[in-house]
Amino acid sequence: MLNGACIVTDQPVEGIPEKLVQVTEPGKMVQEAIELRGIKVKLAPVNIPVAYGPAFEGEVVRRPDTYTEAGGASKTLAFELLRVRPEDEVQDGRIEVIGPDVDAMPEGGKTPIAILVDVYGKRMSEDFEGVLERRIHLFVNYAEGAWHTGQRNILWIRLSKPAVAAGLRFKHFGDILITKLKEEFGNIVSRVQVTIVTDENEVRKRLPEALEVYAQRDARVAGLTDESVDTLYVCTLCSSFAPDHICIITPERLGLCGAVNWLDAKAAEEIDPNGPNRGILKGECLDETKGQWRGINEAVFEGTHHKIERFNAYTMMEDPMTSCGCFEVIVAMTADAQAVIAVNREYAGMTPIGMKFSSLAGSVGGGRQTPGFIGIGRKYITSRKFISADGGFLRIAWMPRELKEAMRDALQKRAEELGEPDFVDKIADETVTTDAEGLMEWMVKVDHPALRMPPLLS
Numbered sequence: 351m352l353n354g355a356c357i358v359t360d361q362p363v364e365g366i367p368e369k370l371v372q373v374t375e376p377g378k379m380v381q382e383a384i385e386l387r388g389i390k391v392k393l394a395p396v397n398i399p400v401a402y403g404p405a406f407e408g409e410v411v412r413r414p415d416t417y418t419e420a421g422g423a424s425k426t427l428a429f430e431l432l433r434v435r436p437e438d439e440v441q442d443g444r445i446e447v448i449g450p451d452v453d454a455m456p457e458g459g460k461t462p463i464a465i466l467v468d469v470y471g472k473r474m475s476e477d478f479e480g481v482l483e484r485r486i487h488l489f490v491n492y493a494e495g496a497w498h499t500g501q502r503n504i505l506w507i508r509l510s511k512p513a514v515a516a517g518l519r520f521k522h523f524g525d526i527l528i529t530k531l532k533e534e535f536g537n538i539v540s541r542v543q544v545t546i547v548t549d550e551n552e553v554r555k556r557l558p559e560a561l562e563v564y565a566q567r568d569a570r571v572a573g574l575t576d577e578s579v580d581t582l583y584v585c586t587l588c589s590s591f592a593p594d595h596i597c598i599i600t601p602e603r604l605g606l607c608g609a610v611n612w613l614d615a616k617a618a619e620e621i622d623p624n625g626p627n628r629g630i631l632k633g634e635c636l637d638e639t640k641g642q643w644r645g646i647n648e649a650v651f652e653g654t655h656h657k658i659e660r661f662n663a664y665t666m667m668e669d670p671m672t673s674c675g676c677f678e679v680i681v682a683m684t685a686d687a688q689a690v691i692a693v694n695r696e697y698a699g700m701t702p703i704g705m706k707f708s709s710l711a712g713s714v715g716g717g718r719q720t721p722g723f724i725g726i727g728r729k730y731i732t733s734r735k736f737i738s739a740d741g742g743f744l745r746i747a748w749m750p751r752e753l754k755e756a757m758r759d760a761l762q763k764r765a766e767e768l769g770e771p772d773f774v775d776k777i778a779d780e781t782v783t784t785d786a787e788g789l790m791e792w793m794v795k796v797d798h799p800a801l802r803m804p805p806l807l808s
């Protein structure tokens with residue numbers, strides 16, 4: 351100890367924090383010693399019955415090849431949550447499946463799922479939870495025949511028939527996540543345990559905690575404004591799906607997947623300076639209204655392999671941000687250029703611009719700039735900066751009922767801030783109309799504020 355070495359003993363000693371530690375259970379002594387010395391354990395490669403590696407990251411499992419799926423279009427309850435827990439609540443390497451695993455499920459079926467990851471590490475903090483949780487997307491996709499899209503409680507997971515025939519099970523998500531989280535975040539995480547829940551009652555029971563944690567994470571960034579910071583963040587995590595796409599994350603515009611806000615990106619860079627998030631100085635402001643800065647343009651030019659020269663953060667009509675395919679919501683201009691609609695991924699019906707979400711996603715995604723269309727995280731709808739150069743929040747004329755109801759409180763608060771307390775009920779949904787003519791009639795009937803704005807296309 352005089353030489354700075356730590357001592358772990360089962361003898362009854364008074365103890366000195368971080369130096370002389372009593373551990374009475376022999377089985378826990380090694381773990382304690384590893385954590386005291388901050389040793390990063392390198393685990394063997396992921397041991398699962400299918401091939402594993404970045405080569406499978408962009409692989410898509412199509413419906414005819416799907417053995418089972420969860421969330422997304424299958425409409426089952428699905429979410430993922432990573433939390434830091436106290437030391438004695440995390441048993442490193444523990445994997446538990448609550449409910450049937452894939453081998454007890456019929457081919458072609460669907461299942462609810464909750465992926466619950468508990469971590470502990472002396473340097474791990476709540477601020478890093480969202481960063482590690484977002485990597486579930488990447489790590490699961492590395493498995494051949496496993497497809498993961500979305501995040502938080504808008505997940506969509508598929509396992510392919512060949513992968514299940516080869517022995518892949520949901521329990522292997524545990525092996526994947528334990529190995530990869532410790533491999534990539536071993537500097538902050540020393541224990542990882544994973545619980546996969548497929549029992550519907552149990553999934554339902556655990557959802558409220560996840561919703562509360564998501565809300566707390568979003569609230570942390572709420573006091574920050576774009577003007578109050580000189581650094582914005584790029585995120586390139588989805589470049590394997592859309593090589594020319596990068597997200598620019600500002601305090602008032604989170605990543606389009608809805609899972610990475612400005613503070614998450616800042617924390618991610620702190621944890622892993624060579625990772626997908628990087629702080630960029632805004633530099634000279636080139637257009638305050640549209641949200642364009644010299645430093646960001648340079649980062650965009652470099653990040654899109656010189657395909658895109660400039661980004662505007664606050665307009666969807668001119669040099670808008672690109673989209674990969676993970677957007678929670680698509681905002682699209684109406685045919686008469688007078689308003690916009692906001693349609694969420696979960697809505698499968700027709701919209702007043704004559705396209706369903708799936709067709710819109712095909713035109714908006716892939717890293718292209720598509721004026722008149724943007725993919726966004728749903729929280730951006732109630733941001734002060736939501737298409738603020740195009741008339742902002744009051745341009746919205748239509749959104750699916752489910753989205754409107756899920757966001758009602760936040761929409762109402764934003765409407766009141768803008769002095770239009772009746773506005774939320776002026777937004778039509780599919781029960782009012784799903785065609786362009788019906789939408790215009792509705793806007794006239796309710797005296798929609800977008801009718802008093804100049805058209806989006808002049």
Ligand code: SF4
Binds near residue numbers: 589596605607609676
């Ligand atoms: S959608 Fe954007 S912010 Fe979200 S993980 Fe992908 S690149 Fe990052």
